[in-house]
Amino acid sequence: xxxxxxxxxxxxxxxxxxxxxxxxxxxxxxxxxxxxxxxxxxxxxxxxxxxxxxxxxxxxxxxxxxxxxxxxxxxxxxxxxxxxxxxxxxxxxxxxxxxxxxxxxxxxxxxxxxxxxxxxxxxxxxxxxxxxxxxxxxxxxxxxxxxxxxxxxxxxxxxxxxxxxxxxxxxxxxxxxxxxxxxxxxxxxxxxxxxxxxxxxxxxxxxxxxxxxxxxxxxxxxxxxxxxxxxxxxxxxxxxxxxxxxxxxxxxxxxxxxxxxxxxxxxxxxxxxxxxxxxxxxxxxxxxxxxxxxxxxxxxxxx
Amino acid sequence: xxxxxxxxxxxxxxxxxxxxxxxxxxxxxxxxxxxxxxxxxxxxxxxxxxxxxxxxxxxxxxxxxxxxxxxxxxxxxxxxxxxxxxxxxxxxxxxxxxxxxxxxxxxxxxxxxxxxxxxxxxxxxxxxxxxxxxxxxxxxxxxxxxxxxxxxxxxxxxxxxxxxxxxxxxxxxxxxxxxxxxxxxxxxxxxxxxxxxxxxxxxxxxxxxxxxxxxxxxxxxxxxxxxxxxxxxxxxxxxxxxxxxxxxxxxxxxxxxxxxxxxxxxxxxxxxxxxxxxxxxxxxxxxxxxxxxxxxxxxxxxxxxxxxxxxxxxxxxxxxxxxxxxxxxxxxxxxxxxxxxxxxxxxxxxxxxxxxxxxxxxxxxxxxxxxxxxxxxxxxxxxxxxxxxxxx
Numbered sequence: 001x002x003x004x005x006x007x008x009x010x011x012x013x014x015x016x017x018x019x020x021x022x023x024x025x026x027x028x029x030x031x032x033x034x035x036x037x038x039x040x041x042x043x044x045x046x047x048x049x050x051x052x053x054x055x056x057x058x059x060x061x062x063x064x065x066x067x068x069x070x071x072x073x074x075x076x077x078x079x080x081x082x083x084x085x086x087x088x089x090x091x092x093x094x095x096x097x098x099x100x101x102x103x104x105x106x107x108x109x110x111x112x113x114x115x116x117x118x119x120x121x122x123x124x125x126x127x128x129x130x131x132x133x134x135x136x137x138x139x140x141x142x143x144x145x146x147x148x149x150x151x152x153x154x155x156x157x158x159x160x161x162x163x164x165x166x167x168x169x170x171x172x173x174x175x176x177x178x179x180x181x182x183x184x185x186x187x188x189x190x191x192x193x194x195x196x197x198x199x200x201x202x203x204x205x206x207x208x209x210x211x212x213x214x215x216x217x218x219x220x221x222x223x224x225x226x227x228x229x230x231x232x233x234x235x236x237x238x239x240x241x242x243x244x245x246x247x248x249x250x251x252x253x254x255x256x257x258x259x260x261x262x263x264x265x266x267x268x269x270x271x272x273x274x275x276x277x278x279x280x281x282x283x284x285x286x287x288x289x290x291x292x293x294x295x296x297x298x299x300x301x302x303x
Numbered sequence: 304x305x306x307x308x309x310x311x312x313x314x315x316x317x318x319x320x321x322x323x324x325x326x327x328x329x330x331x332x333x334x335x336x337x338x339x340x341x342x343x344x345x346x347x348x349x350x351x352x353x354x355x356x357x358x359x360x361x362x363x364x365x366x367x368x369x370x371x372x373x374x375x376x377x378x379x380x381x382x383x384x385x386x387x388x389x390x391x392x393x394x395x396x397x398x399x400x401x402x403x404x405x406x407x408x409x410x411x412x413x414x415x416x417x418x419x420x421x422x423x424x425x426x427x428x429x430x431x432x433x434x435x436x437x438x439x440x441x442x443x444x445x446x447x448x449x450x451x452x453x454x455x456x457x458x459x460x461x462x463x464x465x466x467x468x469x470x471x472x473x474x475x476x477x478x479x480x481x482x483x484x485x486x487x488x489x490x491x492x493x494x495x496x497x498x499x500x501x502x503x504x505x506x507x508x509x510x511x512x513x514x515x516x517x518x519x520x521x522x523x524x525x526x527x528x529x530x531x532x533x534x535x536x537x538x539x540x541x542x543x544x545x546x547x548x549x550x551x552x553x554x555x556x557x558x559x560x561x562x563x564x565x566x567x568x569x570x571x572x573x574x575x576x577x578x579x580x581x582x583x584x585x586x587x588x589x590x591x592x593x594x595x596x597x598x599x600x601x602x603x604x605x606x607x608x609x610x611x612x613x614x615x616x617x618x619x620x621x622x623x624x625x626x627x628x629x630x631x632x633x634x635x636x637x638x639x640x641x642x643x644x645x646x647x648x649x650x651x652x653x654x655x656x657x658x659x660x661x662x663x664x665x666x667x668x669x670x671x672x673x674x675x676x677x678x679x680x681x682x683x684x685x686x687x688x689x690x691x692x693x694x695x
């Protein structure tokens with residue numbers, strides 16, 4: 001067989017099959033975890049369920065691909081992509097903070113969905129719809145082989161980045177003065193403003209950092225995904241499901257939840273009868289978490 | 304010398320006959336002053352098929368500039384269905400009831416056949432589709448597309464794998480949207496019937512986008528030597544890049560016509576995977592092919608891009624113009640339908656099968672493809688001759 005390893009003998013051991021499928025889902029899981037952590041970050045600091053997060057990142061990732069197509073070196077292109085992600089993030093943040101800062105969370109979420117639809121439509125037009133762009137691999141090669149699956153360096157980097165973001169976000173929120181101010185901002189924006197916290201500027205910073213982080217995440221993830229603006233933007237659905245597993249508070253649980261979801265998706269692809277429903281998995285997870293979170297509530301409280 | 308006048312008469316008669324067959328017959332006429340045709344196409348929405356009817360329009364415009372068909376101008380209108388069933392249904396009613404079209408031609412839509420086939424049947428309107436996509440396009444008495452379509456192409460690619468690549472273990476991994484599952488299953492069954500083989504693996508659960516790692520691993524571990532996939536452009540790219548990342552070798556990746564684009568070839572220029580695609584018509588990237596000559600000239604004259612889509616529009620217009628020219632007397636819905644029903648199969652350079660409408664309760668006249676292979680960032684023609692799917 002040219003250029004490949006010998007195929008593993010098809011053994012009767014179903015465990016092997018499942019392990020392989022679960023490891024195969026790791027790449028997706030890392031992506032969900034990373035984007036989920038970004039979603040929790042935005043929610044905890046500016047209290048917006050960020051439906052538009054992945055679309056902001058997609059804008060940065062496509063800027064990267066298109067600039068490299070124009071002949072820019074990969075490193076410079078990636079930096080430019082991250083900057084575009086930050087800029088689009090700040091743009092979206094400006095809309096949300098200027099007009100909807102004091103709106104309830106549900107209104108902000110609806111605004112984010114509207115922005116997602118708008119950004120995806122514009123993105124599809126600019127990037128040429130279904131015609132693929134060549135996403136250069138920022139991180140090449142594979143790290144190791146596990147259960148017959150090549151775990152790529154990009155997957156490892158995605159997971160490492162997710163852990164890094166989680167650590168950084170935790171430290172920042174718990175230990176730094178700005179973090180404390182930001183928590184105040186997200187919980188009581190008016191009170192925070194009254195005690196002299198520069199609410200507007202801080203919010204825009206959060207959006208900018210979130211946009212840059214998501215752009216970097218998608219630049220790493222995109223080469224092995226369908227290079228289509230809408231498809232990348234819709235990665236937000238599993239990401240938000242992961243965030244929900246962490247109740248939009250806990251970064252570590254979100255991280256684990258995202259990885260687990262990817263692996264379950266991988267498993268679903270080899271279990272007969274389940275494959276058709278694998279795209280519905282995030283919704284099932286969301287449903288299960290919502291039910292679980294309400295388990296102690298009595299009718300009157302929950303209403 | 305007594306022979307001379309006869310010879311002259313004969314020669315001139317022959318010349319006249321070859322110059323214009325319509326010169327002696329009455330030819331098509333148009334009491335309203337024009338012949339009204341319509342096309343419904345997905346233009347805005349998730350996909351843009353507008354290049355198909357636009358190429359057809361280029362043809363009709365050229366005919367009109369040259370004086371029309373026997374003096375009759377073609378009045379051709381294109382409607383956008385926005386991939387919305389309600390809009391598609393509304394467009395069909397508008398064409399049939401208000402604009403009084405005599406036939407539909409050059410249509411290309413994600414869902415128009417499925418939505419409008421019953422309407423066409425009720426109103427007794429026929430459609431020479433430029434690009435049939437959904438299964439109903441190939442399963443209605445009123446629609447006969449000029450393209451092969453994804454289902455016959457699936458069978459054809461299977462035959463290519465078995466007969467040309469000598470593949471033993473063929474696998475099929477499909478994205479199923481809407482009501483396409485039965486049509487793909489039937490296409491695989493047809494391949495099994497023609498070759499007497501069984502598909503090694505049939506997976507109809509591939510997502511339209513997402514991470515394909517579990518699927519390429521599954522194909523490898525099932526022992527597939529070739530995988531047929533109906534992924535569209537971005538999916539083809541993701542699929543092949545994932546196979547590269549997994550260091551998979553020895554699997555032939557067979558895609559259908561949507562994968563056959565210049566952008567896909569450029570994006571996958573570095574891949575070492577064996578990648579093939581089936582085409583709907585004469586491979587459009589082969590600019591030197593004599594079969595493409597007239598189409599290229601027509602598109603260049605009309606300043607339209609040279610894409611596979613424009614081949615479909617061009618061919619549907621060629622068919623429709625031939626059908627109209629064959630009519631003696633007024634061109635009406637009835638006379639068009641009669642001409643379509645009684646037409647003899649007619650060969651066109653762009654297609655490997657002759658086109659015929661006829662009276663069957665379903666039509667899929669096009670049963671031939673040419674396979675292209677991706678090499679160094681460009682598509683090269685792999686099968687010089689047409690690969691025809693046998694009728695049995």
